Amino acid sequence: MGYYTEISKSTEYRAENTALYNRMNGVNGHTAAGVIATQLAPQLLQFTIGKILSGSGKADNEKETVSTEDKQREALQDQLKSALKEIGADDEKGISKAVEKAQSDHDKNIKAKQDIVDTFTNGTDIYTTQITDLKAELGKLTTDNDPDGSQKTKIEGQIKDLENKRNKALQQAQKDLQEVTQKEDKKLNNIVFKAEEAQAILVQLQNLNAINEADKESSYDAAQEVTDMSNFNKAREKFLKNKTKENAQALKEAYEQVDNKTTKAAWDKFLKKEVEEFLNAA
Numbered sequence: 001m002g003y004y005t006e007i008s009k010s011t012e013y014r015a016e017n018t019a020l021y022n023r024m025n026g027v028n029g030h031t032a033a034g035v036i037a038t039q040l041a042p043q044l045l046q047f048t049i050g051k052i053l054s055g056s057g058k059a060d061n062e063k064e065t066v067s068t069e070d071k072q073r074e075a076l077q078d079q080l081k082s083a084l085k086e087i088g089a090d091d092e093k094g095i096s097k098a099v100e101k102a103q104s105d106h107d108k109n110i111k112a113k114q115d116i117v118d119t120f121t122n123g124t125d126i127y128t129t130q131i132t133d134l135k136a137e138l139g140k141l142t143t144d145n146d147p148d149g150s151q152k153t154k155i156e157g158q159i160k161d162l163e164n165k166r167n168k169a170l171q172q173a174q175k176d177l178q179e180v181t182q183k184e185d186k187k188l189n190n191i192v193f194k195a196e197e198a199q200a201i202l203v204q205l206q207n208l209n210a211i212n213e214a215d216k217e218s219s220y221d222a223a224q225e226v227t228d229m230s231n232f233n234k235a236r237e238k239f240l241k242n243k244t245k246e247n248a249q250a251l252k253e254a255y256e257q258v259d260n261k262t263t264k265a266a267w268d269k270f271l272k273k274e275v276e277e278f279l280n281a282a
Contacts (some may be wrong), residue, residue: 083198085225113177248278
């Protein structure tokens with residue numbers, strides 16, 4: 001069920017929007033795992049997870065000092081560990097694999113329910129099969145073998161009963177499919193967002209490691225950016241779970257604190273309209 005599309009359309013480390021929402025809009029293409037893999041900047045591969053998670057990449061003989069950069073790095077390392085844990089990855093090399101597994105589970109669970117619905121569509125469900133057999137029996141009745149029409153009445157009653165059962169079973173199958181799809185989409189959505197968050201942190205750590213002495217007074221606060229993104233994702237999750245005017249306002253305020261191209265693109269395309277509708281409602 002390759003619903004996910006390639007979303008890496010620029011040289012930036014983040015894509016323009018998330019794979020999940022493309023899938024929900026019916027765009028077919030590459031897997032979410034493939035998308036996640038393409039977003040990893042090549043230079044990240046030069047850093048081992050040990051260096052990223054536990055060290056700054058400084059020379060061994062360089063004197064350690066507690067600086068703003070060190071504090072940012074420590075905060076980012078803690079957030080990276082948390083993000084990796086949430087998606088079930090041991091290190092940055094496991095991000096794509098974790099997303100791939102999440103998508104595989106997602107597709108497998110949805111397909112199981114879709115297959116049941118499909119039996120009703122193609123007429124292979126047990127009710128349709130029995131109805132077809134009864135109709136065949138009905139067609140064989142004549143005034144000779146059913147002079148009083150009692151057999152005909154009996155079979156027609158059985159067919160009507162089976163049709164009612166079939167309709168109820170189909171409705172239940174469709175309901176199950178809808179519920180499982182929503183549940184699995186939400187799970188995969190969260191994994192994809194966390195994977196993207198982990199990638200953003202990796203890039204920011206890489207940038208910090210590459211800062212030279214002349215750049216150390218930079219006002220860029222990588223830790224704050226990731227914190228803002230995390231707050232936005234939490235507000236988004238709360239709004240999607242409980243769509244109220246209050247949660248819509250909280251999500252809008254969290255979004256306004258984010259300075260991230262991917263988040264802004266996703267907001268404009270998928271969240272802005274719905275949030276504004278809640279905020280403008282009487």
